[in-house]
Amino acid sequence: MDESIYLDEARDPLIIAEGWMKEGKDVAIATVVETWGSAPRPVGSHLVIDAEGNFHGSVSGGCVEGAVVTEAIDVIGSGKARMLEFGVADETAWQVGLSCGGRIKVYVERLG
Amino acid sequence: MDPYILKTLNEERRARRAAVLVTDLGDGRDRIVREGDHVAGDLGTAIANAFRTGNSRSVEAEGRTFFLNAHLPRPRLVVIGAVHISQALAPMARIAGYPVEIIDPRTAFATPERFPDVALHAEWPEDVLKRAPLDSYTALAAVTHDPKIDDFALKAALDARCFYVGALGSRKTHAKRVERLLALGAGADQIARIHAPIGLDIGAASPAEIAVAVLAQTIHAFRSRGLEAKGAVA
Numbered sequence: 001m002d003e004s005i006y007l008d009e010a011r012d013p014l015i016i017a018e019g020w021m022k023e024g025k026d027v028a029i030a031t032v033v034e035t036w037g038s039a040p041r042p043v044g045s046h047l048v049i050d051a052e053g054n055f056h057g058s059v060s061g062g063c064v065e066g067a068v069v070t071e072a073i074d075v076i077g078s079g080k081a082r083m084l085e086f087g088v089a090d091e092t093a094w095q096v097g098l099s100c101g102g103r104i105k106v107y108v109e110r111l112g
Numbered sequence: 113m114d115p116y117i118l119k120t121l122n123e124e125r126r127a128r129r130a131a132v133l134v135t136d137l138g139d140g141r142d143r144i145v146r147e148g149d150h151v152a153g154d155l156g157t158a159i160a161n162a163f164r165t166g167n168s169r170s171v172e173a174e175g176r177t178f179f180l181n182a183h184l185p186r187p188r189l190v191v192i193g194a195v196h197i198s199q200a201l202a203p204m205a206r207i208a209g210y211p212v213e214i215i216d217p218r219t220a221f222a223t224p225e226r227f228p229d230v231a232l233h234a235e236w237p238e239d240v241l242k243r244a245p246l247d248s249y250t251a252l253a254a255v256t257h258d259p260k261i262d263d264f265a266l267k268a269a270l271d272a273r274c275f276y277v278g279a280l281g282s283r284k285t286h287a288k289r290v291e292r293l294l295a296l297g298a299g300a301d302q303i304a305r306i307h308a309p310i311g312l313d314i315g316a317a318s319p320a321e322i323a324v325a326v327l328a329q330t331i332h333a334f335r336s337r338g339l340e341a342k343g344a345v346a
Contacts (some may be wrong), residue, residue: 033137
């Protein structure tokens, strides 16, 4: 059990995003804004992505991160935020899904 | 997200201050709301709820959809006194999500054998709290019965606006403590925040039962933060 009452600066996605920004990198922030049923990561969880596809954090424990990273790179390019939905029932829109059977909504926005 | 917003949010999080990031999911505009900031209407109610529960969620308000991301510092419990009650309280509080630190300068009490897997300081509270100050997301329970050890920590907890301050002892013991704290410069309104006798009144008899009462009172204080103040205004 993680007992620290302080931020884990080396692993905290929002701290990492700020560090990337200071290095002059283009950054996108993905946030879980809604979950239905069994979802691996709680609402509010973040994945942060740079323009080269480096990422930190998690929105699904590994199930859909690849797709989110691809979308995030587009968002960095266009500057236009996107809402993504992933779920086992949603077969047409997405090739990837959540094996746990849950459904999540992920908001992807550019930093700056 | 606005870069300045991210920088500010991280500053708040580093300093263990609560903040809610409000993002308009329609146009992407965001802003930071700090605990105690006044926000009107349904959005304000939802934000107040996010501060109290720590739960992040999407809400509909003013015909728009907002995402509220609640960033609450992790609460912790500092216990003054490496006594029998603390031995039961430490593991229970940890399971409930409140990491515990125990401070007691009496080296015969504060031993790792008596307190395995607990952050334990065999030092005076004055010295420990200088290094790791109390804050409003810290609860403090003083259970040594010894004014030399308890009093400084209680005064520090009141000054730091700890969300919970409890002190072990009978009403008679507490009356004497109040006089000492007044002499230390504590205000009457501050002293009124001390829970004494300590713990919810569940008729606790054994040290472990008192620990349950203290933990329950701590949780209640945490989950009702801000509600008492609002009640006073209304």
